[in-house]
Amino acid sequence: MEFYVPTLDSSEASEKLKETILTSEPNAKVNIDLDNKKVTIESKASAETFKQLIVASGNKLD
Incomplete structure (x- = not known):
């Protein structure tokens, strides 16, 4: 699944988001394309x- 996260504006923000996702779903495969502000996640x-984790980490979805 892929999400567009327009509020991802730094490598620190992307790392924080990745950590938040992996804390909740440790088996997820997370790829963040900071240039295009896309988050791709492979998980069950x-x-x-x-969506809830992205918002909880202080980001917005588009």
Whole structure:
């Protein structure tokens, strides 16, 4: 699943988001494309789970 996260504006923000996701879903494969502000996640968890984690980490979804 892929999410567009327009608030990702630094490598620190992307690392924080990745840590938040992996804390909740340690088996997820997370790839963050900072230039395009895209987060790609491979996991058995639902998209809604990751939407909530992205928002909880202080980011916004588009």
